[in-house]
Amino acid sequence: MSSGAKEDKAKPKGGSKCFKLSIIFLLLNISSFVVPATGFSLRNCRISYSNIKCSMSLLTAVPHDIPSSVKGFDLSSNTISTIQVSDFKNLPHLAQLDLKHNNISHIDKGAFADLISLKNLNLNDNKLVQLGDDLFDGLRNLTELRINKNHITVVAPGSFKSLTILKVLDISQNKLHHLTAVHFILQHLPHLKTLSIQKNSLTSFQSWELTNSSLELTSLDVSQNPLAVFGITADVFPNLASLNVGDSREQLMKWDVRNKTFLRRVSALDISGLRMAFGDIKTFLQTVNSSLTSLKMNAMTLDLKALINVSCTIPTASTLQLRHNNLSFVSSDLFWLCVNVAELDLTLNQIQDIQQEAFSSLRGLRILSLSRNRLQLVPAAVRNPPTLTKLDLSTNMIHTLRCNDFANLTKLTELSLYLNSISSLEECLFKDLIHLRILNLQNNHISALNGVFKKYLPNLRQLKLNENELTAITLGEFKGLQSLQTLSLHENKIKRIENGSFVGLTSLTDLQLQLNNIERTELDKGGFNDLTNLRRLDLRNNHIKYDDSSALPHPPFSQLSRLETLAIPSQHRRGKSHLPCNFLQGLTNLLFFNTRNIQLLSFATDMFNYTPRLQTLDVSSNDLVDLSPDLFTPIRNLKRIYVSRTSLRSLDFLVDANLTELVFMQARRNAYSVISEDVMKSLPALIYVDFQGNSFTCDCDNAWFLRWAENNKQTQVFDAFNFECHYPPSLKGTKLLELNLESCTVNIDFICFVSTTCMILLFMVVSFTYHFLSCYLAYAYYFFLAVPFDAKHKNKQDPYQYDAFISYNTHDEPWVIRELLPKLEGEQGWRLCLHHRDFQPGKPIIDNITEAIYRSRKTICVISRRYLESEWCSREIQVASFRLFDEQKDVLIMVFLEDIPTYQLSPYYRMRKLLKRRTYLSWPQAKKHTELFWEKLRQALKAREDLGEDRLLLIVADSP
Incomplete structure (x- = not known):
């Protein structure tokens, strides 16, 4: 555990109860040395399997109570200022270390020397000023290093010499002024693939300043530097595939590449915001015209049309990104030369109108994004490219959809109309979209479907209609969607579901109906019986309420034998509720059941007889005073249980529940104040438990739990160091783990001495008596045997x-x-x-x-x-x-x-x-x-x- 000071620990009150625990603690202290080290309670940290998360924990130093088996360590968003040489000792398996968003200004030499397995190190957003010699000594297996957003001005020649297999280096947003620092980096990194030095203070980039040998770099980002010149005079980047030189910060940049073959493999180029004379840009683009496939020209200040014409003359260019260019109108000749473009991104412009022939020349266009513009109607131009497979019209101002809006788009597989103002749909709207697989209509104002899904869209797999204004699902509304697998109807106003509403959805596996106005009467109609392949059903935040636990004549899910997840929590109506004893009848494959916050009073003991495979149960935020152990008899394979914010007075039901497979338990904010030994020992597989917010009693009744929380090496007790005492009043507010437990235990050495002495003396007395007084013992036996008979007959x-x-x-x-x-x-x-x-x-x-x-x-x-x-x-x-x-x-x-x-x-x-x-x-x-x-x-x-x-x-x- 952490070595933080505990000199002034509060003493618990326990009276005679304390002594009763002494023998238990004797056995506990002996057995605590042989438990497996897979997890435990950490101060201000959380552990999940082999990863530890200590982010946003107000730490000023690296904690030293970390298990040696950990593989991932997140210390981000703290106030650590110094990394000491002892901070990462005994962590031979650590592969990922995240130290971003701290105040680190100094790292001791050799601080990382023991991290022989480390592969990823993140030091972003700190206050490092210089990188000294051998700073990364010992990190021979490091493949990714990020030192973004520091204040680095100096890089020592030997800083990176240990990182011989490093592949990714991000040293962006620092204060490097000269390529000499980059030279010191690259000379020791022969296998580096990705280098990002964007947003520094580099004024020139000359290849001769870097190295005399060729590098294995495939990606280079020098954007947002005030580069006056970008020069490559030798073939130092023979494998470069991605280059970003955009945004030279108001500085006109000169392009100096002596030989076109130097960038012969560049396929992705980003010149967004680049300040350069148009002639130089033209020359620049000609330098890469033999391999370029993707070009980003966002936020350009030059004539956009001329730039598009130049870029579209590159025969290999197939992806064109033109964001933030303040386009309000797309003319019919803007992309006249872009015959080879297959992906066009016009997101985040101000487009209000597009001429009908604007995309007619893009005969091979497959992906078109017009999201985040100001379109009021679906432009007719989108119907021209016959090869279009993905169309994004989200976040516009479209209010009406017409029958011919998507005519002829027979190859379209994905259509997004998210976040518009659409209020109605027409039956003929999607008649030509025979290959459509994904349709996003969420966050509009649709109040009726008008049979739009009764005939068409035979190949649709995913339909999102959430966050609209639907009030009812009528008979056969989706019968044309035989291939639909996911249907999102949450956050509507659905109150009525007719019997047969989901007929035809034989392939549906995921149905989301949360945050509607559905009542129990709609469930009783049997509207879900047609969904025979359903795997997930979400009914959270509706008005489903049962007044008693008597059996239903027609259980609502009796035909859903393949359902694996069922959620019905957070009902809007007030008042106590029950669940019918056969509510889950038919759900033989149910794995997850969520009944959170339905003000449930109790469960029928045979509730889970129908769900033998149940693995996760959430009954939090209910009024459950007690849970019967018999309730868990049919679900012995339960692995996760949530019982937070209930009225449970204890967890004793777990002792007889025999949940030997349980690995996770969340039991926050309940009415119990003592965690007993029997409860925790009845859960042998438990690896994570959360008892936050309980009213703990600070006396010897909790002594075993405190020892266990600190010393056990299997179960992590989440946030245990922040547990507070509520009783007795004199200790209220005291940290539970700061109690002094000396009065609750006895000295083991003394117990062993007394026990051994007594056993030896007893053995000697018995041996002496048997050897010399056996006849007297026999007499005593018969004498006392005669006493009761004497008492019986004497009078x-x-x-x-x-x-x-x-x-x-x-x-x-x-x-x-x-x-x-x-x-x-x-x-x-x-x-x-x-x-x-x-x-x-x-x-x-x-x-x-x-x-x-x-x-x-x-x-x-x-x-x-x-x-x-x-x-x-x-x-x-x-x-x-x-x-x-x-x-x-x-x-x-x-x-x-x-x-x-x-x-x-x-x-x-x-x-x-x-x-x-x-x-x-x-x-x-x-x-x-x-x-x-x-x-x-x-x-x-x-x-x-x-x-x-x-x-x-x-x-x-x-x-x-």
């Missing part, structure tokens, strides 16, 4: 369903079935709960376990080595021990089926803890006294649940 007052729940491993089931169950249930009569018999099917196992323990007075744990290894047994004893500690009741009885050494109990922390506090029964030690074992077990089951102390003397070994 229930239901009576116990069982006397004891038996917790055992399936491998110990034979002992339970053969020994424990017959004794306790069969002989002693206890109600026991066994999982294989009493658990409820389909219920979670943990729920069955918990309910069985809490619905039993006691829990008997039959412990073996397999029991200790079992996951479900572990859960059962965990729940039982939790009940033991939680209810403070004697509910747990432990029976060991095996002798298990203490060291083998070490991994089972919970079991060791219980055995240290509780006594237990041992089956291996009771094998000889089994009756005592069962009695002790009966007493344990019979004992109360109070936990005062152990009241039973059990057969046990020492507690582990």
Whole structure:
């Protein structure tokens, strides 16, 4: 970005919102280094693809934030005074540089040295006084250089030595006094084709002062110099084809060309305003009479008729331009000798009358221009040249057209009657113009066509009737124009279009009807159904208005399947409007739809179901409060959208619209104040966006957008540096991009340090815990798993369903079935709960376990080595021990089926803890006294649940 100072940036207000963006900015800052460099926001400049336009931007210096990929750079119309050596660094692809209309008076040596690809350089209209040595060093590929309208008086000998392939040089309107300066230029430009040194202060032109070798010049302009002599004494211009020596500024010029062969290839000669004795002019024209084809003699002060006679004796002369000669009358003998003239231009004279035989001798005349004169009728003389193909009668005072005005002009292909006073047309007017292709009748007073286009003009391609006074198009008005492709009827007063008005226009592709008085009723008549090949229809600025969005019985464009452009904006009538939901029915190939400024309130969600190929949509200047994302479902290929000056409160509809192909968006002057990250990221192909004139909020809500506008390298945010704050009031008028965003971000280095440290510590803690405290973690898991079940059953007052729940491993089931169950249930009569018999099917196992323990007075744990290894047994004893500690009741009885050494109990922390506090029964030690074992077990089951102390003397070994 530009390195302009931002020391006193305003601080945005955002409160806690600012901190919420910190993580987003962390990711944004990391990703901003990998986006493609194809475009971005420039201060006071606009970028379009690879061209940058900074004209009329009040720049005083060349901006330095230009992407290296740029190919065209326009800095015209600024106030730049100096070109520094660093101004155009790192622009290796720049091909065109425009610096005209500035105040450049100094260019550093080597300022253009890095522009290795530059082809065109424009320094017109500046204040350069001299061209120093090596001024253009490095421009080895420059082909066109323009230094017009400066104050150059001195040209150093080595100024142009680097421009070895230069082909066009314009150094006109400077203050060069001697051809020595031109000599310094030409000696280094062997391939120069076009040289313009007009309007300097050269008093003589002598070929020997230029160079001793021949040049490749094909065009030379030395006009408007006070030349006293024009001398060519050697064959230095063997390829010269165009020569302009006109207007010697009141100075009589002497013509000195020693050999006619020196100008043997000159085909275009301009001697307009030349001051020279008639005899010298005659000699002059004889010098080029072997090759001349085009001669311009505008604003001549000598006898025009004599000049015409001399020029028409040149057998090769075919084009004659005679503008600004104050002709008011063209006599029949003025062009009597011009038998070879094919193109005659009499524009900008004062011609009021032309004799009928004035052009009769011009039997090969093809192009005749009589525009900008004072003719009141079409002169009969224009009917004489049988070969006439183009006739221009525009900008005269013609008020009436007669049937025979264009008689016999069967080869005429173009006729212009623009800007006259014609009020009516006759049916027979164009009957002989069978080959006419272009007819211009615009800007007259025609109110009725009178069937003039019903029969004739079978080959007409373009008809301009705009800016007249037509009020209606009647049935079959254009049926004779089968070849017509473009019809311009805009800026008339057309209110009525009859059904069948366009019948016969089967080739019409472009119809312009804007700025008329057409109403919706005219559309409903189906008057456009005959235009089956129409590509473009412009209905802007009419009175088309629909009151609701209900479907039309006969959609107006249902037969226009090839239409690509439809415009209906800027209606004159006031009041809110809608568009029928099937208004676009039939337009399957529509690419561009413009509904600007029709005070539209909404769109039907299925509006674009009929236009799947739509690429450009303009809904600006309407009262749209919101746009549904569903509206865009059928038009996923949309590339350009205009939503300026609407009532949209946000652009959030774009997030779900899925417009992945959108490359251009104009959204000026709307009601939203924040541009969200989600909106911009939903448009991955966007390269240009315009948010001018929005009421931006200057706080951290827009922080992401500001960073994005400055740093992204894909999308140009047009005029972003001129966006202003509107809220809060304390920052109103502040430039949006001058805000200080430090409070909206956190330090990335600090975040990385803290994040890395926390991750390392967390990894170490997890590793330590897993390695040394895994058993404690397992206990904690089961402990907390039992909490909800405890809370569920703790306060229930239901009576116990069982006397004891038996917790055992399936491998110990034979002992339970053969020994424990017959004794306790069969002989002693206890109600026991066994999982294989009493658990409820389909219920979670943990729920069955918990309910069985809490619905039993006691829990008997039959412990073996397999029991200790079992996951479900572990859960059962965990729940039982939790009940033991939680209810403070004697509910747990432990029976060991095996002798298990203490060291083998070490991994089972919970079991060791219980055995240290509780006594237990041992089956291996009771094998000889089994009756005592069962009695002790009966007493344990019979004992109360109070936990005062152990009241039973059990057969046990020492507690582990």
